[in-house]
Amino acid sequence: MYTETIKSKNKWWVDLYLPAVIKGLGITLKHLLFKKRFTEQYPEVRHIPRPGYRGEHKLNKDELGRPKCVACFMCSTACPAECITIVAKDSPWPDRDKVPAKFEIDMLKCIYCGMCEEACPCDAIALTPQFTLVAISRKDKIYDMEKLLSNADKYK
Amino acid sequence: MIFLIEIIKIIFVLGMILTLVPILVYCERKISAGIQDRIGPNRVGPFGLLQPFVDAIKLIFKEDIIPREADRFLYTCAPLLAFIPAALAFAVIPFGNKMQIGDFMINLQLTNINIGVMFILAVLGLGVYGIAFGGWASRNKYSLLGGLRASAQMIAYEITLGLSMIAIIMMAGSVSMQEIVMNQAHGIFGWNMFRQPLAFLLFFVAALAENNRLPFDLAEAEAELVGGYHTEYSSMKFALFFMGEYVAMITLSAIIVTLFLGGWYFPGIVDVNDSSIFMGIITMFVFGIKMAFVLFTYIWIRWTLPRFKWTQLMNLGWKIFIPLSLLNIFITATVCILKQ
Numbered sequence: 001m002y003t004e005t006i007k008s009k010n011k012w013w014v015d016l017y018l019p020a021v022i023k024g025l026g027i028t029l030k031h032l033l034f035k036k037r038f039t040e041q042y043p044e045v046r047h048i049p050r051p052g053y054r055g056e057h058k059l060n061k062d063e064l065g066r067p068k069c070v071a072c073f074m075c076s077t078a079c080p081a082e083c084i085t086i087v088a089k090d091s092p093w094p095d096r097d098k099v100p101a102k103f104e105i106d107m108l109k110c111i112y113c114g115m116c117e118e119a120c121p122c123d124a125i126a127l128t129p130q131f132t133l134v135a136i137s138r139k140d141k142i143y144d145m146e147k148l149l150s151n152a153d154k155y156k
Numbered sequence: 157m158i159f160l161i162e163i164i165k166i167i168f169v170l171g172m173i174l175t176l177v178p179i180l181v182y183c184e185r186k187i188s189a190g191i192q193d194r195i196g197p198n199r200v201g202p203f204g205l206l207q208p209f210v211d212a213i214k215l216i217f218k219e220d221i222i223p224r225e226a227d228r229f230l231y232t233c234a235p236l237l238a239f240i241p242a243a244l245a246f247a248v249i250p251f252g253n254k255m256q257i258g259d260f261m262i263n264l265q266l267t268n269i270n271i272g273v274m275f276i277l278a279v280l281g282l283g284v285y286g287i288a289f290g291g292w293a294s295r296n297k298y299s300l301l302g303g304l305r306a307s308a309q310m311i312a313y314e315i316t317l318g319l320s321m322i323a324i325i326m327m328a329g330s331v332s333m334q335e336i337v338m339n340q341a342h343g344i345f346g347w348n349m350f351r352q353p354l355a356f357l358l359f360f361v362a363a364l365a366e367n368n369r370l371p372f373d374l375a376e377a378e379a380e381l382v383g384g385y386h387t388e389y390s391s392m393k394f395a396l397f398f399m400g401e402y403v404a405m406i407t408l409s410a411i412i413v414t415l416f417l418g419g420w421y422f423p424g425i426v427d428v429n430d431s432s433i434f435m436g437i438i439t440m441f442v443f444g445i446k447m448a449f450v451l452f453t454y455i456w457i458r459w460t461l462p463r464f465k466w467t468q469l470m471n472l473g474w475k476i477f478i479p480l481s482l483l484n485i486f487i488t489a490t491v492c493i494l495k496q
Contacts, residue, residue, distance in 0.1 A: 021461065028460040032190040039195040 049129040054112045056130040057105055057143065058151035060123060067149060068124035071098040078119035083109035103145040108138065128155035157260070165266055169251070173243055177402045178208035184455050191459045212395065220391040223295055230293035235389070235396035238286025242404035245279045248272040249410045250334050251443045252420050253428065255436030264420070264436060265334060272333035273325060276411060277318055280366060283404060284310040287368070287375055290397065291385035302384025305466070306368060306375035312473030313365035313372075319481035320355040320362065323488040324348055324415050337419035341428050347418040354484045356416045358477055363408045365473070368401065369454060371461040374469060409450035410443075417446050 008015050040047055049055070060068045071088035087102035116125050128151055135141045143151075182197070182205060189196030197204030222231055252264030269275060284307055291303020325331050327348065328339040340346050349356045365372040376384035386397045413419060420426065420439035427435060464472070 024460045025456060028191045028456065031193055032187065032456075035193050037190075037195050038193050041195075 047131075049131060053129045053131070054114045054127045056107070056128050056133065056151060057110075057116070057148055058126055058128050058155055059103065059145065059148035060126060060152050061149065066093070067099065067103075067145070068122045069100050069103060070096045070122055070124070071100040071103075072121060074119040074121060075116035075125050078115040080113060080115060081109045081111045083107070084116060100145065103148065105143045105148065107133065107141040107143055130155060161260060161262060162266075165262075169246060169266055170243065173246060173403055173406055176406050177399055178212070180402050180406065180451060181208045181211075183451075184458075187452070187455045188459045191456075215395040216392060218391040220393065221388075223388050225295040226388065227293040227295070230289045231388075232393070234286050234290035234293055234385075235393045235400065236286070237289060238283060238400035239396050239403065241279045241282040241286075242400050242407050245276050245407045246410065248275050248333050249407075249414055250337055250419060251410070252436050252439035253426070254431040255433055256431045257433060261431065262436075263334070264440060268332060268334050270330075270332050273321055273331040273336070273415075277314075277321065280317075280404075280408075281310070281314055283366075283400075286397075286400065287385045290389065291375075294385070294388035296388050298381045298383070299385050299387050302375045302377070302381050302387070305377075305381075306385065309365055309368075309372065309374060309469060309473070312470060313362045313477070316358055316362040316473065316477040316481050317366060319478065319485060320352075320358040321415065323352055323355045323481075323484050326485070326488050326492055327351065333414055333419075337414060337421060338428070340418040341421040341426075343423045344418075347416065349416045349418075352416070352484070352488070354480065355488075358481050358484070359416065360412060362477065363412060364454070364457065365469075367404050367408055367454075369405065370458040371464050372469060373463060374466060377463060379463075405451065405454060406447070409447050409454065412450050413443060413446045417450070419443060419446075 013019060062068050070091075071086055073086055073088075076082070076084035076086050083106040085102065085104040085106075086100050088098040089101040091097055091099045093099075112127070114127055117127055120126075125148075130151070185207070186196040186204075197207035200206040200210050222228060247266040248269060250263070250265035250268070255262045255264060287306040288303040291299040291301070291306070294300070324336060328336040330336065330339075340348055345351070364370075368375045374384075375381075376386065381387070386394055389397060420443040421428065422442045426439055426442060
């Protein structure tokens with residue numbers, strides 16, 4: 001069997017391991033006795049995400065309560081997971097050409113990258129700090145316009 | 157009547173060991189959590205104290221799976237072989253001084269056999285069979301490697317364990333555990349920890365290796381051996397392996413306390429010649445507190461140091477520890493002869 005002996009360049013007491021071991025024990029003891037515990041007691045204490053956290057989507061409304069979305073398809077084009085489905089229709093209001101007839105996000109495909117929010121020219125679609133993403137069926141995870149607009153009321 | 161006292165003593169010791177296991181598991185989880193800036197179990201019962209019991213109940217109700225190709229006999233034997241020797245070694249450890257109840261003088265030790273230290277070495281060496289058999293009987297290459305590693309490691313470190321004990325035996329002039337404690341009962345610097353610092357260090361590290369505890373847990377190395385010898389084990393068989401490890405930890409810490417930390421003796425508190433019931437209980441408490449201290453160090457080391465590499469482990473065992481323990485014996489022998 002081929003073996004190779006590597007000559008250590010360390011001082012002899014470094015190769016004893018002992019100083020390093022004692023130093024390490026000191027560090028862990030410091031953590032045990034003095035350091036702040038980072039655990040959050042989850043169901044009782046809700047975690048508040050930092051600003052910029054990318055959770056569930058919302059669809060913003062303007063001052064008149066209308067959806068800001070103008071069905072420009074920018075978000076669905078930007079989406080790398082292709083989870084946004086938009087169907088446009090003619091606008092009933094004079095200030096825009098189109099409004100969405102259908103606006104669906106498949107949350108099972110979504111990767112929460114936030115590209116839609118960046119692509120949106122009207123600040124209509126945005127991500128909320130909502131991070132509990134549970135549902136009882138797959139159908140519940142396909143969010144329609146109603147659900148997205150109600151998210152806008154919940155997360156200003 | 158003496159027979160009855162012996163039975164009560166056996167039940168007491170076994171009960172204490174088995175009660176200590178869940179407490180130790182709880183403490184280990186709490187201390188590891190603290191070291192990693194977490195909180196640890198705190199949901200079941202006050203401060204999460206009932207967590208180990210809940211875990212045990214869960215393990216009992218798990219399905220007991222025996223792999224199709226496994227050697228069924230050895231597969232079933234192995235957890236027992238890992239558990240029994242660890243508990244057996246406690247038989248010769250004096251956990252207190254004498255106690256006078258009525259006409260009976262009770263030794264707080266299961267048996268004061270005159271080959272105490274030898275008995276401990278012999279029985280502890282058996283512990284590896286459980287691990288090696290478990291690894292072999294599972295018919296799993298990872299388990300087999302774990303078993304192999306455990307046996308090679310045990311052979312390397314058992315020698316250091318024995319050789320560092322010899323220095324203690326030479327100083328006490330006896331292999332009886334009670335005598336070794338008596339030999340240390342001269343103030344705090346009479347403890348072998350201070351009289352034999354090198355032997356203490358060697359013994360402590362070899363005990364870690366003997367116990368397959370981190371940083372020497374190469375037999376179960378989760379990272380490369382997916383759990384090693386207990387990969388295939390489930391339900392109570394796994395629990396028995398787990399308990400075996402903790403019982404071995406308790407036993408080894410008791411041995412360390414007896415051989416190096418003056419056993420049940422503490423200067424100023426314990427009077428060696430007093431054999432009242434009160435003093436008996438005090439000695440047991442002193443022993444327990446010292447054991448708790450050693451066990452804490454065990455856990456503390458486990459959550460501080462990373463695992464050794466296989467080559468490092470063998471180098472440390474054969475090339476450093478054995479020469480050092482031989483040197484220690486030589487020095488001790490020289491000093492003993494010069495003193496006479």
